[in-house]
């Protein structure tokens with residue numbers, strides 16, 4: 001066994017605690033720099049997903065104060081309200097204390113505390129039986145955790161294809177559209193060039209995607225006078241400081257973007273030189289309807305893409321240096337009728353359907369605004385281009401004396417993503433960026449290493465055979481499909497996965513479809529499972545659509561047959577740090593630690609913390625001792641893995657390879673020399689990237705403030721998709737297999753392959769019932785269509801769009817149990833435009849029913865000006881179930897706060913054939929949260945004052961101490977100071 005790293009073994013000189021560096025101000029007597037701690041320990045925040053570095057001040061062994069780490073690359077010392085309120089998260093009365101075993105009916109909250117050994121034995125016995133018979137009967141799904149490279153590997157070694165994290169119900173459209181178009185996307189994949197951008201477009205972003213980094217960036221833009229345009233149905237947060245707010249109608253962003261493309265093409269304001277160098281704009285597409293390769297690229301005998309060489313008058317290698325390719329005109333090349341990609345896209349987007357006049361009313365944006373924004377984009381891109389005096393060499397060996405930039409940056413996240421037309425909308429946005437020549441150039445959008453990746457990344461989803469007994473999968477369950485042959489379907493076209501990801505229903509479901517797991521498992525469609533194993537996913541409340549229905553499914557039993565009286569989802573294991581709404585529905589509860597009590601790894605193998613100027617990663621480590629019988633989930637998972645004798649987790653003698661997660665972080669190698677952390681590798685800790693493990697790696701990270709970062713050379717910082725110096729570096733680091741250019745895919749051949757299958761070509765074809773849907777939505781060029789729900793229901797009866805956003809000061813369901821954050825918002829309101837309210841006879845503070853075709857929920861109205869008049873919206877995850885999270889019975893969160901999820905269905909209304917598809921994007925399976933349509937009506941007088949629906953009050957697990965009526969945190973702090981004199 002290796003020696004254990006004790007809690008608090010911060011071998012680095014600890015940061016100097018904040019101390020009395022000046023006397024209290026004489027005038028007001030306020031001491032602005034009081035002594036607050038004995039010691040400072042540096043780790044990574046987890047109050048949202050941004051991964052800021054924090055300095056945790058410890059006094060008397062307790063957390064006293066949290067501030068931003070000034071050296072940390074993510075936040076540079078900035079801390080937000082959530083981050084500093086992490087203290088209340090850590091000391092939350094809702095923290096679970098010990099493993100729990102259900103002893104009463106599921107949902108009743110009857111548990112008995114058990115020892116870890118019993119808990120792990122129960123889980124091991126059950127999981128071993130599943131693995132030895134049919135591993136896919138384990139469905140393992142996690143929420144917004146940051147250890148997906150571990151959890152995915154665990155699922156792979158277990159042998160179940162039924163694994164995914166939260167991406168499918170968050171922003172997979174954004175991620176997948178980016179990875180299938182430019183090899184990267186926003187947030188963890190890339191960022192605006194905050195220092196050089198002159199024009200910034202922010203599409204559909206709530207304040208958490210992402211948080212501090214965007215705030216810092218917006219501050220830089222404001223300081224330099226760059227124009228910020230926010231496109232969002234609701235003017236909240238970031239939109240409030242924008243120079244222009246465009247209150248687009250939900251689900252029509254793609255139409256607006258393509259109208260901008262229309263205008264730019266019409267004006268000839270696209271960067272043709274950039275297109276030819278870095279995209280497939282000039283590549284020839286075979287245009288022979290009926291042929292099996294119609295719509296695919298023309299290639300030579302060695303598989304090279306071909307373009308039409310204008311000088312030579314023949315087809316030539318599209319990547320050849322010095323080629324002068326045709327971008328328009330139909331030709332016959334190598335005996336085939338062909339047309340360049342750019343010709344096809346110009347034909348489409350110059351068409352009347354995308355003219356400002358055609359889209360204005362649908363988008364709710366005046367024609368003049370669309371034209372003006374297009375003109376502003378053209379002006380900044382082409383009249384205000386910038387040139388950095390930095391010489392660089394491209395992949396083909398061509399030297400460039402400068403780096404040219406078109407200083408327009410964009411950022412988008414869930415707002416445009418969480419629609420059933422989100423994939424094509426997100427691809428449209430990347431198309432706009434690329435046409436303007438703004439991707440990875442000075443002033444534009446910039447990739448964060450390890451991105452860009454090959455388009456799409458090379459790993460395919462594993463589990464085509466459904467998983468074999470006692471056998472690992474060949475690779476990770478999640479990956480990137482490029483053709484129908486890659487789908488996870490059986491011979492009868494039935495989905496292999498419980499969530500139906502990678503089936504004909506959602507072929508490019510790169511992050512899985514967590515929102516469908518419970519509904520499918522309950523219905524036994526496509527099959528029944530044995531165990532649902534979830535981590536950090538509040539699926540019995542704010543992470544599920546149709547929450548009341550989901551609760552019913554979790555507790556539903558067979559009424560007849562052999563299994564009469566048994567639950568339809570036989571066994572549920574759940575790991576959470578808190579008494580969330582989902583705990584009551586678990587059979588076995590594995591209590592997790594808080595983020596200040598455990599090791600974590602924010603890895604380049606997952607979603608790292610790097611920035612565009614250099615890769616980086618980070619850790620968490622225990623900065624305080626655990627005071628309850630809880631264990632870090634990741635260590636528990638490794639323990640379970642070794643008990644199950646999973647390959648890679650036990651040695652030849654069957655003994656655990658990893659002592660715990662900390663040991664795994666340091667010792668594990670995904671491939672030779674590539675481990676979870678890239679920094680301080682090699683025996684002396686001086687190497688990084690691909691190198692031998694360093695047993696003292698965690699100490700080195702701790703000494704460095706909890707992170708590692710490598711600064712790129714000046715000539716590696718831009719044009720990463722084609723920059724020789726960067727590509728060579730990426731290969732050395734293991735980011736890329738070869739130093740080859742990454743060619744942006746304006747036209748997507750993988751999508752066309754699905755189209756061809758729908759037209760009856762190829763070995764794997766969709767069933768007749770799916771062919772039309774595949775043909776329609778697997779268009780190789782982005783297009784816009786109306787979101788499914790509004791197209792399938794009587795939109796006049798449900799005349800309003802309804803959205804949720806997360807507030808700046810809360811994240812998922814974590815925040816609204818936090819004593820300090822609750823003081824900011826303890827009740828969410830339904831925000832509504834004044835004119836809309838007047839039409840509906842509603843006034844400020846009125847109680848109203850918000851009703852969809854699925855269900856209704858009741859909340860209190862707040863009138864505002866900054867919202868699209870056809871839209872109402874509210875903060876997500878404020879409303880809590882009565883009794884959960886140790887909130888008092890009279891908590892506003894459960895008495896008046898409401899959860900819009902009750903009105904959202906996980907299934908679409910029946911189509912003409914009666915079939916009900918999931919409420920998802922047809923390409924990626926992304927949950928279409930924001931397609932919701934509602935009508936709002938005033939409540940009767942007797943119905944006011946409280947939210948509905950209400951559910952039976954949840955009972956806390958045994959031995960949970962009652963929550964204090966008043967937080968006395970400050971009082972104990974005063975006592976500590978007094979003791980210090």
Ligand code: SF4
Nearest residue numbers: 045048052080083211
């Ligand atoms: S932005 Fe997120 S990670 Fe950063 S300090 Fe705030 S809560 Fe923590």
